[in-house]
Amino acid sequence: MTARILKIVLGLLLAIVLAGAAWLCTAGKPLLLVASGSVSQGLCDAVYVSRVDPGQVFREQHAPLMRGIGWAVRWQVDRAHDEVRTSVLGGFDARAVFRPGLGCLLMHGDGAVPEAAGYTPSPIASPFPDRLVASDDPAIQRALERAFAEPDPAHPRNTKAIVVLHDGRLIAERYAPGYGPDTPIWAHSLTKSLTSALIGILVREGRLQLPQVAPVAGWQSPGDPRRAITIDQLLRMDSGLPFDETGGALNPLTRMTFLERDMAAYAAHMPLARAPGTVWGYSNLGYVLLGRMVTDAAGGSAVDAERFAQRELFAPLGMAHTVIQADADGSLIGASGSYGTARDFARFGQLYLDDGVVGGQRILPAGWVAYSHSQTLDTGYGAGFWLNIKNDTRVPVWSAPWGMPQLPKDMYYARGAFGQYVVIVPSERLVVVRMGISLDYGDDTGDLVAAVIAALRRQPRL
Template identity: 70%
Template structure:
């Protein structure tokens, strides 16, 4: 009986090991490469772009999502080579390399690093004071206190920065330990709003039209169903491309970001899930395709694209810490890889509050701001920004609210994963930026903005 039980146990173990080996060689392989790619990129940007402690970033941002394999993860930050290498179980290695002026690049295998030297960008002047601006209003100080508090330690907010602009003036800011006024912070999908602005600049220059078919080489044939997709539909996420950001570890978004060297090429091959213009679906794929259009218009390389973005957007706004990372083909990852300080993102919000004009210079086309916050189909999304126009339904797949019902109806906002927000309230002449690493979606940003609005209404009039 004991021998029979032993045989059954051994057979079961062998079957399990064979199944595990097959899984690791197929689906598991992609999963592990996604994990090592995510860690390498995140820690590379932390160490060499943001100048933060990569060990702290790993603990706060990456490890909570990978605890099941935490003991098998090994990473090495090489300060001499400006790169990070990560492996799981000693395998599935991924490498991210820092390039000056271009941020970090996820390199596949041991291939050469394109444009490895990067470039040295010209400094951008800032109109804001060098020192920290403390809020003068006690009510706003209390609002910031609450924003940085941790009411539920089991689900930390990890707020890293808050910046408040009112009537175009910087009236309050606060930063977590290790962060400061010039710390570039990962904007995640705040990047999409920046990409929307870059498309707007090309429209202003007469190089693009919203209703034209998207100039994607792979879609040039009129027989291709993608050929009908317009610039407007890519911006509005009703192009027909699938909803690509789901809860699964492997999705079209994660595959594009961590497993594909030519992200726009991958996005262009994705079949349409709906006829163009008929349905809304959150689309990182679409915004990488828009980024390819920007790259091509700028000259075709990563340095060309970065110079275009700095010249046309970052420099006029004084966004002196901002960088857009690219893939190995030089395409900006405009779906989610803009790094900028909280002050920089506040300047970006102010551009929209001022109808696309800065210091008397028109950056965005006339009417672009209203276009960006106008409703797409029956959703709470505009064209690169979320709106506060729909509160009766929820975002499909995510089951999250479209807007923030407590705030004024004219409010619209840029939003990124882990709690990145640029909230614009025209009726209050207000911009509020909140940055953090909030894995559980409990940022309290609506409470923060509501408290600031309440404080502004009750403060003494200026004399």
């Protein structure tokens, strides 16, 4: 009897091992490559772009998302070659390589690194003081303290930076240990708002037009329904491309970001889910294609595109530490590839508060700011920015709120995953930036901004 039981157990174990091996070689392979690629990319950025502790970033940003396989992940920083390598279960290797001026690049294989030398950007002077600026208003101090508090250790906020501008002045800021005014933080989908601005600059220069058909080569065949997609529809996310950021570790966004060398080519091959202009759907695919358009207009390479962004947007605004990273094909990742400081993104918000003008220089075309926060279909989205006009329904698929009902209706904002916000409140002449690594982040930013507004309204007018 014992021998028979042992035989059955061994048979079951063998079946499990064979099934596991089959899974690893088929369906499991892309999942584990996404895991190793995301860790290599994130920790390379932590070491070489943000210059923060990669171990802390792994614990806060990656390990909670790994759940059952975190124990199998191994990563190593190779400072001799400016790269980070990661494996899962001893295989499924990925590496990300730092390129000066361009940030980190996730490599697919051990081939040569494109544009490996990067470039040296011209220094950008920040308009802010070298010192940390703290508010002398106790109410604002308390609002920032609450935003950094951790009331629920099981769901940490991990707030890293808050910056408040009022009437164009920096009136308050606060940072987590290890972070400061010069620490670039992964902006996630705040990048879409930057990409929208870069498209606006090309419109101002007469090189693109909103109503024109999107210049995507793969869509130009006769009879291809994607031929009708316009630049305006890509910016507004009503192009008909599918809602690509769905639940689960494998979706069009993660496949494109961590498995594809040429992200724009992947996006261009995606079939339509709806007719253009009829339905809104959150679209990283569309913004990757917009990033490709910016890159092509700038000259075609990652260095060309970064120089264009620096010259036309970052330098005039004093965004001294911002970079939009590129994929292995040299195209700006217009959906999520940027890093910048909270101060940098406050300056970006101020540009929109000032109708696209800084220091008397028009950066965005006349009317672009109004266009950016004009409603798309029956949604709470504009063209690269979220609106605060829809409190009766929720974002499709995510079932998340469109806006922040505790704030004025004229508020609009840039939003990125893990709690990145650039909140612009024209009626209060206010910009509030909140950045962090908040995997379970709720509506706390709305409460923060509401508390700041209440404090400012109580202050005596000079």
